[in-house]
Amino acid sequence: MEDIQALLISSAQSMGIEINKGQAESFQQYMEQLLNWNEKMNLTAIKEPREVAEKHFLDSILILKYLKLPANAKLIDVGTGAGFPGVPLKIMRPELELTLLDGLNKRLIFLKDVLGHLHLQAELVHARAEEAGRQKPFRGKFDFATARAVAPLNILCEYCLPFLKMGGTFVAMKGLEPEQETEEAKKAIALLGCELAKIEKFTLPDGDRRSLIFIRRTEPLPDLYPRHGAKISKNPL
Numbered sequence: 001m002e003d004i005q006a007l008l009i010s011s012a013q014s015m016g017i018e019i020n021k022g023q024a025e026s027f028q029q030y031m032e033q034l035l036n037w038n039e040k041m042n043l044t045a046i047k048e049p050r051e052v053a054e055k056h057f058l059d060s061i062l063i064l065k066y067l068k069l070p071a072n073a074k075l076i077d078v079g080t081g082a083g084f085p086g087v088p089l090k091i092m093r094p095e096l097e098l099t100l101l102d103g104l105n106k107r108l109i110f111l112k113d114v115l116g117h118l119h120l121q122a123e124l125v126h127a128r129a130e131e132a133g134r135q136k137p138f139r140g141k142f143d144f145a146t147a148r149a150v151a152p153l154n155i156l157c158e159y160c161l162p163f164l165k166m167g168g169t170f171v172a173m174k175g176l177e178p179e180q181e182t183e184e185a186k187k188a189i190a191l192l193g194c195e196l197a198k199i200e201k202f203t204l205p206d207g208d209r210r211s212l213i214f215i216r217r218t219e220p221l222p223d224l225y226p227r228h229g230a231k232i233s234k235n236p237l
């Protein structure tokens with residue numbers, strides 16, 4: 001079997017990220033659990049270890065190349081699914097105060113098991129993002145929010161931006177051409193008291209092209225938002 005730890009260490013290094021031996025071991029354990037649980041529960045369509053390493057783990061941690069995460073930063077991963085990008089970020093930065101949120105409880109049951117095995121702590125929240133975004137413990141409480149493969153950006157902004165403190169940053173992980181989605185989300189970003197900070201693009205070692213859209217809170221969030229779920233998707237801002 002391919003040495004996944006060595007592969008991960010070298011492909012991360014080629015992208016400018018250092019993974020130490022302990023972190024590589026954690027990634028290997030995470031992968032084994034993911035693939036075992038995936039036989040009983042639909043967690044990921046990616047089943048080859050090399051692809052899990054690159055398309056899930058490496059993709060998730062590449063955020064660190066473009067974003068300084070101060071010690072004890074509070075980060076919420078919205079629609080985390082099987083833990084991406086939140087759990088790989090926690091493996092790389094154990095001091096991160098991580099919240100993993102998903103509307104599907106079975107994903108959180110998997111994540112509880114993974115975090116236990118990896119001796120990592122995170123808050124697990126079973127809720128729709130737009131509901132949690134109206135609740136006191138979550139609204140305006142985070143330095144960072146992340147989301148990958150959850151919704152188009154105009155909808156995603158109403159899910160994720162309510163979690164940000166003033167000055168906080170949302171990182172939306174997107175595909176090859178984020179420009180049109182970003183254009184369509186401009187109104188939502190402004191109405192939610194935020195502004196587009198930057199877009200970064202990179203190519204994974206297997207040739208997949210990805211982008212990161214950074215959006216920062218510059219104004220308070222109006223009371224009106226987030227609206228209820230059906231309104232958000234039927235009538236995006």
Ligand SMILES: C[S@@+](CC[C@H](N)C(=O)[O-])C[C@H]1O[C@@H](n2cnc3c(N)ncnc32)[C@H](O)[C@@H]1O
Nearest residue numbers: 079080081084102103104127128129148149150
């Ligand atoms: C395609 S999966 C992506 C999971 C993970 N972020 C990844 O990149 O592999 C989308 C996830 O978002 C969750 N989700 C979608 N809309 C949501 C919402 N409004 N609130 C909370 N979770 C949501 C789904 O339950 C699912 O687990």
